[in-house]
Amino acid sequence: MNINTQVLKNRFKSTLKSMNPISNYYAKAEKIELKQEIINELNRALREARKNKIISANDFTKIVFHIERVDVRNNVSILAQSLIKSKSLESIQVIALIKLMSLYVSYDSKNYSQVKKILNVNLAIAKLIKFYSKKYVKSFANDIDKLTNSEFNQKSVIQQELRIDVDLIRRNYWNKAIVAAQIIEKNTSHFIEFPQTIFINLVKFQILFHEQNLFLKNKSNFSLQKYITYDAISLQASEKYNIVKEQLSKYSNINVDSFTSHINETSKFIRLSDLPPMNGYQLVGLLVSYLLLLLWSVIILLPLAQMVILSFDGSGGLYIGTQNVSGNRGWFIHYQELINDTNFRYWLGNSLIVSVSTMVLTVSFTVLLAYAFSRFRFPGRRSSILTVMLLQMVPSIAALTAFLVLYQLTNLDMLVFLIIIYTGGALTGNTFILKGYLDSIPIDLDEAAKIDGASTARVFLTILVPLSKPMIAIVALWSFIGPFGDVILPVLLAPATVEGNKQLTMAAGLRTLIAGTNPHQYTFLAGAIITGVPLTILFVVAQKFLVSGLTKGAVK
Incomplete structure (x- = not known):
């Protein structure tokens, strides 16, 4: 069997699988959104930085597009939002800065060309973070200067869970992400109470989870397939996930299941098999839905099927239901008459x-x-x-x-x-x-x-x-x-x-x-x-x- 035949065979199998109504039943995945006041503060910060010529108009456009494509699940920002219950302006500004920091250190790349684009945008985000922290969140300012300094470089790789010598780009991103988490913990501990190292553990999980997905999507030229097995990555990601879950479970004012589902999803939708077991009412509702869909499909497809069958009926006469005096003239006779006559x-x-x-x-x-x-x-x-x-x-x-x-x-x-x-x-x-x-x-x-x-x-x-x-x-x-x-x-x-x-x-x-x-x-x-x-x-x-x-x- 050649490669093309094998590919077609696999596609046919996947198509048949997708036609299974149970396996293809989707529900909306868990996702927690940033509060509107935080989004408004981010918009205000961007406009003010552009107005003061901290960032150029071109930088402004790049950052707007970057926000739509990178760090879309806002894991670190959502954690800060969940822990900081205060609605004061100071709290909103802190969470907005945390969102900008997570954008700066996000590593959502799927190939090296995407890395170059992100590095280019990060230069503009660094200017924005320094401006915003010095003007509105001064407690972060000194640490932000160190984080965004191009000469700032850790002597050892902080993210050592995988125990491999990763490429320079990964090392730089991983270090910056963990340092950013340390800065967040250091500068927010005075007005919120949270488990020690929870932001660091969340960032490490985020790094490992991204590498895990790259591995699954078979990005062989960009993932760590050459250096480590999938099981090793998965084991470390699962360990960090459980640590974050355990740390959050100590706080009664946080919906742990909702947050852990949020950080563990990569798509807007999940399959039925990923959901908890349905109760009786849900099963009845699902059955009724499929019966209605089946009935509607029959109503639509039956006339179409009849059209296809009759168009290949070589024994048909002028009217539907009549027979031609010459008998069966072949499957394609009506198509020949259409084109020739x-x-x-x-x-x-x-x-x-x-x-x-x-x-x-x-x-x-x-x-x-x-x-x-x-x-x-x-x-x-x-x-x-x-x-x-x-x-x-x-x-x-x-x-x-x-x-x-x-x-x-x-x-x-x-x-x-x-x-x-x-x-x-x-x-x-x-x-x-x-x-x-x-x-x-x-x-x-x-x-x-x-x-x-x-x-x-x-x-x-x-x-x-x-x-x-x-x-x-x-x-x-x-x-x-x-x-x-x-x-x-x-x-x-x-x-x-x-x-x-x-x-x-x-x-x-x-x-x-x-x-x-x-x-x-x-x-x-x-x-x-x-x-x-x-x-x-x-x-x-x-x-x-x-x-x-x-x-x-x-x-x-």
Whole structure:
């Protein structure tokens, strides 16, 4: 068996496993969030540092992106938040500084190129930490200077649990992380009571847990696979985890199970097998959920299955349920009739031209309009937005007569006219949706880039467009599928002649196969299958962007 065959076989097995409803049942993983007042303090610190030119506008943007990608579970900050119950400004500033310190020493890299990017951002974070500690949390200031000093270097590797000589990058990060934990314990002990060395043990667990995950993900070029076994890493990680759990169990005001679950998760979701056993009500609820899903699947899949089966029925006649006088003519006879005896090639070509052109124009104009409405203030802006909203309320079918008259007056090519109408119809709703998405992106990113010398066009192309990719993907998909599936407008505009039939798009062309006195229903089913498969593949490929765009648009 060659490598490709083995890979396909493994993928097939994993696909079958993922179809198991029990093994694939997900629940939301435990995650404790930072309090809003701490997040607000972090935002204020960033803005103040930029205002005082401690960090550049470019540094500001880098740190914002860094916060979204590194130390996302905030383990050290959440521990400090759990231990410090006071809501005073001093407490909030201390936790905010701890969050910045954990960002500075975070080691979430999965490859060496990512390490270089983090090292670059850390230079800006070091400036921010020193500025913030000297101005607001002075008890940390001297120790912070030592931590961020490039010449500060421990003579021995503090993290010695693995007992191996790690690379210089790891040694530097591990040392800094543990020193940061020591600084936190030293400077917070005067107003909170906590088990000695708990922050150090948590940081060590975090380091080991990350190495454990690198090992599991088979990052052979970056993990410690060449130096140590997985069992050795896992043993040390488990030991530190149990120490942290035992230390926290002495405090009644901390939910130990919740916190330990938080630090032990790497994903937003967990499988059913990772959850505690369900009680009777939960089992009944799960059973009812799967029965409803099964019923819904049957309702959806049964007609599709019937379509596929009948499209390959070589003995079928003109109508569904009738037999051909020639008997069984082969599985693919209806597909051959579709391609050879109809204008299928013209319909497909017309649909692709109209759909792709509409998609490109709609995305281009929608992004520009949404950007203008979201970021600029100009006379008539409010009334223009209201006009866009009102235009959405007019059903397109009400304008069919106007479209026909306009088509006859302009004498444009039918495909060109369809592209114009579809693009104009798609602009209103999509502009309003994308404008709302752009509103959710902080304007501080634009300002930071402009302060750094970026033009308006560069801000738009390099910051806003990449951040809006999920929603732009949704707009592109909608504007492609709409023209591909429209029947009414092409039928209305195309003349009822042989040449007119060649001008139809796919959906309108397939309709002619079941209209009139001489229908070809089996051939129509073959055309529906050919049309549906590419669209289904398109949805599957774009699924990540669809889910990301819809959920981010809702959450932001």
